[in-house]
Amino acid sequence: MEPIYLDHNASTPLIPEVIAAMTPYLQSGFGNPSSSHFFGQESKHAVESARMQIAELLNCQPEEIVFTSGGTESNNFAIRGIAENHANGHIITSSIEHPAVLEVCRYLEKRGFSITYLPVDSDGFVNPDDLRKAIRPETILVSIMLANNEVGTIEPIQTLTEITHEFGIPFHTDAAQAVGKIHVDVAELGVDLLSVAGHKMNAPKGVGAIFIKTGMSLSPILFGAGHERGLRAGTENVLEIVGLGKAAEVFRKNEAPIVQNLRHLRDEFVGQIQTELPDVRFNGSIDNCLPNTANLWFPGIDTNTLLSELPNVAASAGAACHANDVEPSHVLKAMGFPTERILGSVRFSVGRTTNEAEIQQAAQLICNTVRKLTGTPDFPGSPENVSDVRLTQFTHGLGCACKIRPQSLEIILKNLKPAKSSDAQVGFENSDDAAVYRLNNSMSIVSTVDFFTPVVDDPFDFGRIAAANSLSDIYAMGAKPLFALNIVAFPEKRLPLAVLEQILHGAQSIADEARIPILGGHTIEDNEPKFGWAVNGIVHPDRIIRNIGAKTGDALVLTKPLGIGILTTALKRGLLSESETKSLVGIMTELNAESAKIMEKFHVHACTDVTGFGLMGHLHEMTSGSHVTARIFASQVPVISGTIEMIRRDVIPGGTDTNRQFSERFVEWDDNVLQSVRILLCDAQTSGGLLIALPIETSEELVNELHRGGVKTASVIGVIETGDDRKILVAP
Numbered sequence: 001m002e003p004i005y006l007d008h009n010a011s012t013p014l015i016p017e018v019i020a021a022m023t024p025y026l027q028s029g030f031g032n033p034s035s036s037h038f039f040g041q042e043s044k045h046a047v048e049s050a051r052m053q054i055a056e057l058l059n060c061q062p063e064e065i066v067f068t069s070g071g072t073e074s075n076n077f078a079i080r081g082i083a084e085n086h087a088n089g090h091i092i093t094s095s096i097e098h099p100a101v102l103e104v105c106r107y108l109e110k111r112g113f114s115i116t117y118l119p120v121d122s123d124g125f126v127n128p129d130d131l132r133k134a135i136r137p138e139t140i141l142v143s144i145m146l147a148n149n150e151v152g153t154i155e156p157i158q159t160l161t162e163i164t165h166e167f168g169i170p171f172h173t174d175a176a177q178a179v180g181k182i183h184v185d186v187a188e189l190g191v192d193l194l195s196v197a198g199h200k201m202n203a204p205k206g207v208g209a210i211f212i213k214t215g216m217s218l219s220p221i222l223f224g225a226g227h228e229r230g231l232r233a234g235t236e237n238v239l240e241i242v243g244l245g246k247a248a249e250v251f252r253k254n255e256a257p258i259v260q261n262l263r264h265l266r267d268e269f270v271g272q273i274q275t276e277l278p279d280v281r282f283n284g285s286i287d288n289c290l291p292n293t294a295n296l297w298f299p300g301i302d303t304n305t306l307l308s309e310l311p312n313v314a315a316s317a318g319a320a321c322h323a324n325d326v327e328p329s330h331v332l333k334a335m336g337f338p339t340e341r342i343l344g345s346v347r348f349s350v351g352r353t354t355n356e357a358e359i360q361q362a363a364q365l366i367c368n369t370v371r372k373l374t375g376t377p378d379f380p381g382s383p384e385n386v387s388d389v390r391l392t393q394f395t396h397g398l399g400c401a402c403k404i405r406p407q408s409l410e411i412i413l414k415n416l417k418p419a420k421s422s423d424a425q426v427g428f429e430n431s432d433d434a435a436v437y438r439l440n441n442s443m444s445i446v447s448t449v450d451f452f453t454p455v456v457d458d459p460f461d462f463g464r465i466a467a468a469n470s471l472s473d474i475y476a477m478g479a480k481p482l483f484a485l486n487i488v489a490f491p492e493k494r495l496p497l498a499v500l501e502q503i504l505h506g507a508q509s510i511a512d513e514a515r516i517p518i519l520g521g522h523t524i525e526d527n528e529p530k531f532g533w534a535v536n537g538i539v540h541p542d543r544i545i546r547n548i549g550a551k552t553g554d555a556l557v558l559t560k561p562l563g564i565g566i567l568t569t570a571l572k573r574g575l576l577s578e579s580e581t582k583s584l585v586g587i588m589t590e591l592n593a594e595s596a597k598i599m600e601k602f603h604v605h606a607c608t609d610v611t612g613f614g615l616m617g618h619l620h621e622m623t624s625g626s627h628v629t630a631r632i633f634a635s636q637v638p639v640i641s642g643t644i645e646m647i648r649r650d651v652i653p654g655g656t657d658t659n660r661q662f663s664e665r666f667v668e669w670d671d672n673v674l675q676s677v678r679i680l681l682c683d684a685q686t687s688g689g690l691l692i693a694l695p696i697e698t699s700e701e702l703v704n705e706l707h708r709g710g711v712k713t714a715s716v717i718g719v720i721e722t723g724d725d726r727k728i729l730v731a732p
Contacts, residue, residue, distance in 0.1 A: 451532020463506025
């Protein structure tokens with residue numbers, strides 16, 4: 001089926017009138033609007049015509065409109081422009097603002113300004129009495145959005161501005177989500193500053209505007225040659241300004257039928273869903289909401305699960321700007337909803353290009369999918385066609401990148417006080433890769449468990465990768481694996497059992513390669529597929545290799561290249577070719593058995609495998625437990641081809657970004673280390689390589705042995721240096 005776009009609050013397509021207006025300026029209109037010659041004046045006329053079109057839409061004077069690069073800049077300009085006129089002061093905003101407002105306020109807090117974040121009720125409304133009570137003598141600005149981007153709530157701005165103006169305080173509203181969807185009149189609203197975003201109203205991305213009421217004084221945040229009356233430096237983006245102006249004109253001339261049609265489509269969509277699924281709830285006030293917006297709660301359903309089952313319906317689990325963020329919506333949290341409701345809510349938003357057939361089709365698909373996920377009697381079972389299944393679409397995260405954040409684990413584990421045993425040689429006190437228990441003077445048992453969500457689409461390959469990853473902990477500790485137990489979480493209602501069969505066959509192929517039996521396991525029914533092993537191995541009690549014990553003068557050797565987390569995310573987004581996918585699968589299914597076998601020939605001080613916490617995270621466990629400092633040479637770290645390109649395209653999993661944030665506590669980056677390389681070194685790996693610390697004089701010999709043994713990318717990537725600060729220093 002053709003994809004159905006129901007995410008118009010994230011961004012809107014260009015309408016034909018806007019495209020037609022912009023087309024001539026792809027060739028003509030190239031002159032600088034500040035130039036006095038014909039070519040410049042042609043562009044100047046286009047800019048001023050667009051300014052007039054926006055002024056007519058907002059019912060203000062053209063000179064009260066300043067063009068910007070979009071809603072974010074407009075919000076920054078309004079809030080910082082006021083703040084720059086004061087050494088300090090108090091600003092009032094709401095708890096449900098877009099990050100383009102909230103982050104500016106947090107920035108100003110660091111500079112000494114005081115911020116009040118007003119609460120909202122269960123429909124998302126700011127209480128005018130709360131605003132009145134929050135105003136102080138030192139209050140310099142109130143900034144409250146006109147319409148919320150997630151639930152669509154339209155705030156009582158006129159009432160709020162009246163209260164604000166009683167105290168002589170300016171009022172700003174972020175109207176990015178409102179302009180082009182409802183009637184917006186700055187005189188009626190009484191606002192002093194108002195932000196507009198082009199791509200929310202069928203104009204291009206990268207253009208916006210701000211209304212600045214006559215008499216308002218704002219300090220510029222961009223300085224240059226005095227464009228836009230000296231308020232916003234930078235040559236005007238003529239092409240896109242023309243598009244914004246035309247979009248404003250089209251909406252102004254057709255406002256009533258556009259709004260009526262949006263509301264009709266939205267109400268029909270919601271009505272059809274609630275008729276078939278009576279338990280579905282509308283988040284917010286449907287009577288005081290953007291006409292195109294429906295934020296719906298599906299009880300008992302996880303948002304990411306639902307959206308993964310609807311690949312042809314574009315919707316949002318929250319603000320689209322934070323699509324990769326696993327944190328619950330701050331808007332729904334502020335409205336007082338419990339976590340279950342927040343994680344089960346989806347935002348749908350129709351637009352001018354949406355038609356009735358799409359609404360009906362999308363609603364029916366959603367209803368069918370919910371019934372399938374909940375296993376209702378009239379829609380039992382799962383699809384039969386295994387070949388068309390894309391496993392990565394059935395999970396919100398990927399592989400080891402789904403680990404609980406390291407900073408959260410730190411808090412949990414430090415409060416646990418496990419019972420001591422004289423025969424327990426390794427527990428979780430030092431973040432080792434596996435547990436070790438002494439059976440007798442010549443044998444210790446090594447036990448580990450690992451399971452995760454799919455990182456690839458093919459079930460057989462997923463089974464192989466999960467099994468190889470589980471064995472890695474055994475090899476990292478210098479042990480020999482004995483047997484494995486399957487750990488299975490599987491969505492019977494979503495996937496045919498033949499998919500699970502393929503996963504288990506893939507795992508069996510790795511067991512055969514490792515020459516160990518699979519002796520059983522455990523299964524549960526779950527909305528997301530997950531698979532892994534509990535593995536037991538043996539080692540001599542005196543030959544255990546731990547992730548602590550690195551010594552000053554050691555070299556650090558890495559056996560596999562980095563980039564797995566980045567590239568599996570690219571795979572999920574359909575950005576990898578067949579050959580790139582095959583190469584990536586080959587890296588993840590390569591056992592660390594040969595590396596471990598070769599490692600036995602050398603006097604190794606410490607070893608760990610690099611998985612979900614990334615190179616920096618696992619090296620931190622080594623330096624912290626060993627009380628040493630490490631230095632990494634970024635240019636010597638092996639990298640899977642294409643990884644850096646994907647990072648530059650912002651293909652970054654949430655787990656990798658979490659690792660990067662966590663690493664700031666213990667990593668010192670040389671100023672010449674690129675941001676893309678910093679992300680790479682924190683990338684969450686699945687079935688990654690071994691990180692080995694051994695005397696530097698034998699490190700090259702180890703690398704040569706690894707190369708001869710088929711571990712072609714093994715490299716010396718750093719050294720252990722003197723110092724008990726447990727830092728990691730990263731050089732170019």
